Amino acid sequence: xxxxxKSDARHRELAVLRRYHVQNREDYHAYNKLCGSLRALAHxxxxxxxxxxxxxxxxxxxxxxxxxxxxxxxxxxLSDVENGxxxxxxxxxxxxxxxxxxxxxxxxxxxxxxxEQGHIRVGPDTITDPAYxxxxxxxxxxxxxxxxxxxxxxxxxNDELDDFDLL
Numbered sequence: 200x201x202x203x204x205k206s207d208a209r210h211r212e213l214a215v216l217r218r219y220h221v222q223n224r225e226d227y228h229a230y231n232k233l234c235g236s237l238r239a240l241a242h243x244x245x246x247x248x249x250x251x252x253x254x255x256x257x258x259x260x261x262x263x264x265x266x267x268x269x270x271x272x273x274x275x276x277l278s279d280v281e282n283g284x285x286x287x288x289x290x291x292x293x294x295x296x297x298x299x300x301x302x303x304x305x306x307x308x309x310x311x312x313x314x315e316q317g318h319i320r321v322g323p324d325t326i327t328d329p330a331y332x333x334x335x336x337x338x339x340x341x342x343x344x345x346x347x348x349x350x351x352x353x354x355x356x357n358d359e360l361d362d363f364d365l366l
Contacts, residue, residue: 219290220307226330230289237261241280268292269335294321295329297338318347 212227221227240261247254258277265271270288271279290296295304295311298319304310311329313319319326321333322340333341343350354360 215287215290218307219287219293219296220311220329221290221293222311223330227286227290230286233289234284234286237265237284238281241277241284245277245281267334267336269333269338289332292332292334293329294319294326294331294333294341297333298341301338301341303341303343313349318344318349320344 212224215221216224216227244254244258244261261280262271262275262277265280265284266273266275269292270284294314295307298304298310298314299307303319304313310319314329314331315327317325317327320342321331321337325344343353351360
């Protein structure tokens with residue numbers, strides 16, 4: 200039984216690593232530890248009485264933090280953290296995956312390549328790490344770097360390239 204569990208975990212790990220183009224296996228293990236810690240915290244909070252003010256305050260704090268990070272929905276409950284929080288939820292908030300979802304690249308692998316080459320910025324900062332975690336608040340500020348050749352090619356294709364942009 201123990202060998203089957205190990206192979207299932209390894210299979211699940213490889214599937215997540217491939218799907219979300221996680222280049223560093225240690226990132227996967229860090230997300231896995233974080234999920235385990237959050238599940239344990241949610242379980243311990245659920246053991247407290249429902250009317251306890253400490254429980255309700257910490258529950259709201261955890262849920263709002265995970266919502267702001269983009270891992271949970273607005274209507275999530277503590278049981279969702281305890282039962283439904285996965286490594287894939289954290290991987291979906293990586294910059295490469297968010298760029299792919301925003302149609303800035305065709306695949307997560309291509310998005311990771313653009314990020315590593317310095318074509319994408321979040322707010323005023325150019326990010327070169329595809330593992331950068333994007334919060335819901337920062338998601339609106341993901342754009343191309345103004346000097347990016349990829350941006351210039353896209354603008355040229357859409358007939359939006361201005362002579363001023365060439366300077």
